[in-house]
Amino acid sequence: MLQKLKQIAKQLKSNLIALYLSYRDPRVKWYAKLFTMCVVAYAFSPIDLIPDFIPILGYLDDLIIVPLGIVLALKMIPKDVIEENREKAQEFQKKPKNWFTATLFIIVWVLFAIWISIMIYKKFGH
Structure with missing residues (x-):
C-alpha cells in the first residue's frame, strides 16, 4: 500500500x-x-x-x-x-535538487507575507 x-x-x-x-x-x-x-x-x-x-x-x-x-x-x-x-x-x-531555487521561492513568499501583514496592520492596526 x-x-x-x-x-x-x-x-x-x-x-x-x-x-x-x-x-x-x-x-x-x-x-x-x-x-x-x-x-x-x-x-x-x-x-x-x-x-x-x-x-x-x-x-x-x-x-x-x-x-x-x-x-x-x-x-x-x-x-x-x-x-x-x-x-x-x-x-x-x-x-540533483536545486536547493538555491527552493530557498529563493521560500524567501519570496515570506517577504510577501510580511509585506501583506504590514499593509493590514497599517490599515487596521491603529
Whole structure:
C-alpha cells in the first residue's frame, strides 16, 4: 500500500514537471497554457486554497484539487507535447535538487507575507 502511494506521488510529480515544461511550448494553445500555469503554480505554492490545519478539508486540495487539475491540464495539451516533456521530466528528476531555487521561492513568499501583514496592520492596526 505504501509503495503504491509512493509510486502515485512520484507520477504526480513527474506530471507536474512535464506540465511545467509543456506550458512553455509554442504548440500549446493559450487557454491550455493559462490553465496549466495556474495548476503548476498552485501545486508548487506553499499557500493552499484550504489550509492544511483544518481537519480533513485541509488535505482536500492535495488529494482532489491538484490531481484533478493535473488530469484536466494533461487533456488540454497535445499528446506529442506531453510525451516529449514526460521524457524530459524523467531526466530532470534524476538530476540533483536545486536547493538555491527552493530557498529563493521560500524567501519570496515570506517577504510577501510580511509585506501583506504590514499593509493590514497599517490599515487596521491603529
